[in-house]
Amino acid sequence: MNEQEAYQTVIHNQIVNDETIKRTAATAAPKRTSHLRVLRPIGVALVALLTVFGVTMAIPSARAEVLSWFSPASARDYLSQDPEDRELVPELDAMITAKDLNHTEIKVNYCADEPYWREIGENFSATLGETVYDGHEIYISIDFDGLSSYPLFENAWCPSLPADALLPTYLAEEIAPGQWSEPDHDLYLDAENGVQIPTWIEPVYRPAEETFRQAFHDRYGFFRSFDEETASAWRESAWEHCKTNGLRAVAVGFPEDASSPADLPIDENGYLTLDVHYVVSISRNGYGTEKLIVDLGTVTVNMTAYKDLDLKERSIEATQDTVALFGDAVWYDWIDQRYAANLDGVTLRVVTPGTIDFFGVHGMELLAEMPDDWNDEKKEAFLKSIILDITVDDDLKIRCGAGIRRNDDGSYIIYIDLGGCIPFNRIGTVQKITLTPSLMKDDLTPYECDPIILKVN
Numbered sequence: 466m467n468e469q470e471a472y473q474t475v476i477h478n479q480i481v482n483d484e485t486i487k488r489t490a491a492t493a494a495p496k497r498t499s500h501l502r503v504l505r506p507i508g509v510a511l512v513a514l515l516t517v518f519g520v521t522m523a524i525p526s527a528r529a530e531v532l533s534w535f536s537p538a539s540a541r542d543y544l545s546q547d548p549e550d551r552e553l554v555p556e557l558d559a560m561i562t563a564k565d566l567n568h569t570e571i572k573v574n575y576c577a578d579e580p581y582w583r584e585i586g587e588n589f590s591a592t593l594g595e596t597v598y599d600g601h602e603i604y605i606s607i608d609f610d611g612l613s614s615y616p617l618f619e620n621a622w623c624p625s626l627p628a629d630a631l632l633p634t635y636l637a638e639e640i641a642p643g644q645w646s647e648p649d650h651d652l653y654l655d656a657e658n659g660v661q662i663p664t665w666i667e668p669v670y671r672p673a674e675e676t677f678r679q680a681f682h683d684r685y686g687f688f689r690s691f692d693e694e695t696a697s698a699w700r701e702s703a704w705e706h707c708k709t710n711g712l713r714a715v716a717v718g719f720p721e722d723a724s725s726p727a728d729l730p731i732d733e734n735g736y737l738t739l740d741v742h743y744v745v746s747i748s749r750n751g752y753g754t755e756k757l758i759v760d761l762g763t764v765t766v767n768m769t770a771y772k773d774l775d776l777k778e779r780s781i782e783a784t785q786d787t788v789a790l791f792g793d794a795v796w797y798d799w800i801d802q803r804y805a806a807n808l809d810g811v812t813l814r815v816v817t818p819g820t821i822d823f824f825g826v827h828g829m830e831l832l833a834e835m836p837d838d839w840n841d842e843k844k845e846a847f848l849k850s851i852i853l854d855i856t857v858d859d860d861l862k863i864r865c866g867a868g869i870r871r872n873d874d875g876s877y878i879i880y881i882d883l884g885g886c887i888p889f890n891r892i893g894t895v896q897k898i899t900l901t902p903s904l905m906k907d908d909l910t911p912y913e914c915d916p917i918i919l920k921v922n
Contacts, residue, residue, distance in 0.1 A: 790813075901916040
């Protein structure tokens with residue numbers, strides 16, 4: 466299998482939508498076995514973006530393409546970089562709480578008395594960095610030192626293993642012959658009055674990680690899954706890499722989904738103080754066995770600074786609002802069910818162009834019309850397989866997934882949020898957006914169609 470084939474297969478199997486996330490969140494919610502905290506489903510757009518980004522990073526040629534345009538385009542991107550190294554964005558700097566106002570105090574409350582876990586717990590070290598609230602999400606940068614970073618590293622970047630693999634793992638735990646689980650990591654933000662904010666945490670892909678992956682790729686060749694020998698080599702190499710390099714992660718908290726949003730104790734100066742807890746567990750059938758529980762300290766978040774930000778919102782209008790598809794195409798659902806059909810009669814039409822502001826493009830919706838003889842499973846598999854190739858002002862290229870929604874009348878909407886995709890230094894000058902659905906023919910050559918063209922006012 467070549468890189469193009471693998472890339473297409475991975476994309477088909479990994480793009481998520483709101484229903485997938487809801488099902489996943491519902492399954493994962495009860496996994497904590499002590500002082501259980503249930504999290505609500507998190508932001509669909511963020512998860513979709515992270516999923517596509519993570520999948521793309523697994524493919525060397527695609528990763529190079531992404532890194533060529535990946536520059537600060539969101540608060541998460543901004544906090545991913547060291548202050549002295551990043552291109553300054555004054556609007557974000559005005560909202561950031563510097564790391565010296567946060568208090569790191571590491572306390573390992575529990576660590577499994579097992580090989581590797583014991584070494585991690587005895588040497589756990591991390592530093593709370595900057596925080597920022599953009600009016601919707603709270604972002605916190607965290608530097609995990611040495612082996613403290615390994616659970617995040619393995620969870621994010623360990624390639625998939627064959628279903629029948631019976632391999633020794635560091636942090637993964639064998640469940641039954643041919644089945645095992647990687648570590649899950651959770652970050653909890655607790656206000657002083659007990660209100661909890663659901664949080665998502667992801668490591669930052671830095672040059673050190675690219676160097677590691679490229680070196681492994683050069684030695685073992687392109688991979689999408691491992692045999693036992695290669696998997697063991699990967700884990701041993703990753704263990705040593707983490708011991709030397711550590712990693713940075715950015716946590717994203719969702720105060721609007723807090724257990725009691727109205728009761729968040731924001732002081733008279735607009736600041737919110739939160740305790741930060743880090744938990745790693747191994748999941749089995751939706752429930753987890755905790756392996757590591759650590760208090761990281763407290764962070765202070767300015768919850769009102771964003772109100773002084775001029776978003777410079779502009780409207781978007783479609784100058785070419787409909788794309789008609791035709792000819793043969795092939796697609797897959799999430800369990801690899803293959804579909805092939807003639808696309809004559811399939812159209813995508815802009816019904817809500819959306820708006821653009823400092824943080825990106827929001828609220829864009831397309832109506833998808835498909836043949837009446839397609840059943841719902843076929844329609845949904847088709848829409849979930851679509852990747853959007855987006856060009857901004859003829860030179861900035863973005864590839865991303867989109868969510869879908871089924872209306873009461875049975876029609877389907879594709880909704881697009883490009884928050885965090887267009888760099889801050891470009892967002893204010895955007896004049897044109899072209900949007901082209903990206904599909905594959907049965908021979909894995911690109912399916913070509915005309916784009917939707919939108920003008921920014």
